[in-house]
Amino acid sequence: MTKKTAFSYGINLLAVLVLFFVLLLLNKQGIINKYVLGILTLICINIILAVSLNVTTGCLGQIALGHAGFMSAGAYTAAIFTQAGIIPGVGGYFAGLLLGGLVAAIIGIIIGLPALRLRGDYLAIITLAFGEIIRVVIENMTITGGAQGLKGIKKLSAYDISLFGMNADFTAFAIVFFLMVLSVVLMYTMMVSRHGRAILAIREDDIASEAAGVNNTYYRTLAFTVSAFFAGIAGGMYAHYIGILGAKSFDFNKSIEILITVVLGGLGSFTGSVVSAIALTSLPELLRQFSDYRMLVYSIVLILVMIFKPSGLMGTKEFSLSRIFGGRKKVSSEKGSDTQ
Amino acid sequence: MDALFQFLRQLINGLQSGSIYALVALGYTMVYGIVKLINFAHGDIIMIGAYCTLFFITLFAGAGLPVWLSVIPAMIFCALLGMLCERVAYRPLRHSPRISSLITAIGISLLLQNGAQLIFSPNPQSVPKIFSADALTFGSFSISIGAIITIVVSLAIMAALQAFVKGTRLGKAMRAVSEDDGAAKLVGINVNSTIQLTFAIGSALAAVGSMLYISAYPQVQPTMGSLLGLKAFVAAVLGGIGIIPGAMIGGLIMGIFESLTKAYISSQLSDAVVFGILIIVLLVKPSGILGKNTKEKV
Numbered sequence: 073m074t075k076k077t078a079f080s081y082g083i084n085l086l087a088v089l090v091l092f093f094v095l096l097l098l099n100k101q102g103i104i105n106k107y108v109l110g111i112l113t114l115i116c117i118n119i120i121l122a123v124s125l126n127v128t129t130g131c132l133g134q135i136a137l138g139h140a141g142f143m144s145a146g147a148y149t150a151a152i153f154t155q156a157g158i159i160p161g162v163g164g165y166f167a168g169l170l171l172g173g174l175v176a177a178i179i180g181i182i183i184g185l186p187a188l189r190l191r192g193d194y195l196a197i198i199t200l201a202f203g204e205i206i207r208v209v210i211e212n213m214t215i216t217g218g219a220q221g222l223k224g225i226k227k228l229s230a231y232d233i234s235l236f237g238m239n240a241d242f243t244a245f246a247i248v249f250f251l252m253v254l255s256v257v258l259m260y261t262m263m264v265s266r267h268g269r270a271i272l273a274i275r276e277d278d279i280a281s282e283a284a285g286v287n288n289t290y291y292r293t294l295a296f297t298v299s300a301f302f303a304g305i306a307g308g309m310y311a312h313y314i315g316i317l318g319a320k321s322f323d324f325n326k327s328i329e330i331l332i333t334v335v336l337g338g339l340g341s342f343t344g345s346v347v348s349a350i351a352l353t354s355l356p357e358l359l360r361q362f363s364d365y366r367m368l369v370y371s372i373v374l375i376l377v378m379i380f381k382p383s384g385l386m387g388t389k390e391f392s393l394s395r396i397f398g399g400r401k402k403v404s405s406e407k408g409s410d411t412q
Numbered sequence: 413m414d415a416l417f418q419f420l421r422q423l424i425n426g427l428q429s430g431s432i433y434a435l436v437a438l439g440y441t442m443v444y445g446i447v448k449l450i451n452f453a454h455g456d457i458i459m460i461g462a463y464c465t466l467f468f469i470t471l472f473a474g475a476g477l478p479v480w481l482s483v484i485p486a487m488i489f490c491a492l493l494g495m496l497c498e499r500v501a502y503r504p505l506r507h508s509p510r511i512s513s514l515i516t517a518i519g520i521s522l523l524l525q526n527g528a529q530l531i532f533s534p535n536p537q538s539v540p541k542i543f544s545a546d547a548l549t550f551g552s553f554s555i556s557i558g559a560i561i562t563i564v565v566s567l568a569i570m571a572a573l574q575a576f577v578k579g580t581r582l583g584k585a586m587r588a589v590s591e592d593d594g595a596a597k598l599v600g601i602n603v604n605s606t607i608q609l610t611f612a613i614g615s616a617l618a619a620v621g622s623m624l625y626i627s628a629y630p631q632v633q634p635t636m637g638s639l640l641g642l643k644a645f646v647a648a649v650l651g652g653i654g655i656i657p658g659a660m661i662g663g664l665i666m667g668i669f670e671s672l673t674k675a676y677i678s679s680q681l682s683d684a685v686v687f688g689i690l691i692i693v694l695l696v697k698p699s700g701i702l703g704k705n706t707k708e709k710v
Binding site: 129135186187189190192193194196197198200201202204205208209211212219324325328331332335336339364365367368370371372374375378379382383 | 519525694
């Protein structure tokens with residue numbers, strides 16, 4: 073680890089901790105109530121979803137319209153696992169999340185291997201079809217509660233754990249928050265590693281990358297699977313936040329919603345996805361009194377952003393704390409236009 | 413004999429809904445062929461077309477005109493709407509990354525859907541009968557007039573459209589733009605107006621599709637377009653996107669499979685079967701049933 077990366081890790085860790093303690097302080101002061109805490113939890117879940125789709129759509133450059141399918145696979149797996157009560161307590165929650173992620177990842181491999189032979193729009197369509205099939209299958213299975221949905225999933229806050237003197241609600245949020253940070257860090261470090269560079273090379277020019285010795289099929293499937301895995305984890309977290317699951321809520325529109333978050337943030341930009349997930353989750357809550365016109369405004373803003381800034385809010389750039397505080401120029405930045 | 417009649421009846425149901433899918437799929441396929449854009453707003457143009465038809469039905473019924481004539485103002489309105497969408501939302505993005513125009517199309521779709529919800533309320537409205545309830549009977553077997561009209565009209569439109577695209581100068585211009593818009597511009601084709609024309613025709617066909625749809629399922633609501641649009645789009649891909657007869661074949665296959673699944677397997681699984689067929693076709697022949705394979709150039 074060079075001095076520069078150590079500095080960058082340090083300052084980002086510091087920023088995360090500062091943010092967390094500010095939230096904790098606000099909670100202790102009573103400014104952040106249970107309702108706001110719920111929105112913050114949803115923001116964390118949506119950040120994982122957006123960042124995970126960003127791996128496929130932003131970094132690999134393939135449009136995927138079935139992300140909600142992976143999310144639902146993870147959500148149902150985790151919920152059924154914790155309901156079975158094989159591992160009691162909060163350990164079961166973590167095991168359920170992991171299992172949900174793994175099931176989503178396996179489905180990702182099963183779908184990805186054949187589907188990733190297709191390119192561009194065809195890949196978008198086939199992922200859409202798979203996503204819808206996952207939904208219909210869930211709706212017709214008995215273990216998932218069928219069309220009625222799965223009820224009575226124990227919420228994370230109901231586990232009644234309190235760490236370091238935080239109340240149960242805040243502890244639940246803290247777990248989700250740090251899991252989110254961990255997920256984003258894992259995906260980011262993967263993308264700046266050798267494997268990530270291979271994935272970016274495929275996005276820029278898949279024929280050239282193949283010629284340069286990159287195993288295209290392997291790395292395409294890897295990106296897709298990682299994406300599915302974290303979507304599954306986010307699904308599991310969602311199940312244990314909301315407490316009730318219905319297959320209808322994981323339809324095509326949910327996939328579109330995640331895709332919009334990623335594109336608005338800027339394809340390939342992790343910080344862009346994070347910012348956009350925060351904005352798109354909190355704005356509807358802030359604009360609740362205009363709820364009739366909310367979607368109308370949302371669609372118009374979406375069209376305007378795409379017309380005036382087609383590459384999204386952040387483009388492919390990253391917001392970097394170490395660049396601001398380090399004062400040193402970044403040597404290389406991931407540039408390049410999207411070829412899609 | 414009863415089982416045979418039952419099967420035939422399902423087949424005709426499938427052909428009827430398949431023809432509607434095909435008409436809508438034509439719009440998707442033409443737009444995709446020319447600007448390589450999955451026009452997600454097309455499904456919502458159908459919804460607008462249905463509301464428009466409903467509005468003119470009450471107007472025409474009052475004036476004593478045949479109600480099916482209401483499709484003509486609906487076609488004009490939808491054509492204008494399609495051209496407007498193209499001008500405002502898609503033209504500025506023609507040379508941006510594909511995903512940006514895809515998101516814009518989704519934006520237009522959300523705009524139309526939510527606008528309709530504000531204007532017409534989210535509740536479904538029922539539609540008066542468009543075609544007479546009579547049926548042609550052959551012995552103990554009968555076919556409704558609506559089904560026959562739907563199938564015949566869509567076949568005729570498909571044939572006319574194919575003749576237009578293959579035979580006329582405008583059609584030739586459309587094919588030229590879809591092949592290479594830069595080269596088309598060089599030989600003097602007005603690319604912008606050709607693309608506008610494509611959107612206008614596609615949207616007008618959507619209006620016809622919406623009239624046939626509400627004659628079979630007499631209800632309009634702001635979200636009616638999304639699933640219909642999605643299925644029609646699947647039909648377009650199934651037949652080979654960008655190819656006019658492909659849209660027809662794709663639509664009919666979808667309609668028949670859907671109605672047979674609903675009748676003999678399970679009505680809940682019909683969507684899964686339809687998407688399953690799409691996956692199999694895409695994996696075996698990615699360019700669709702009638703699609704040509706394009707070679708990848710290095």
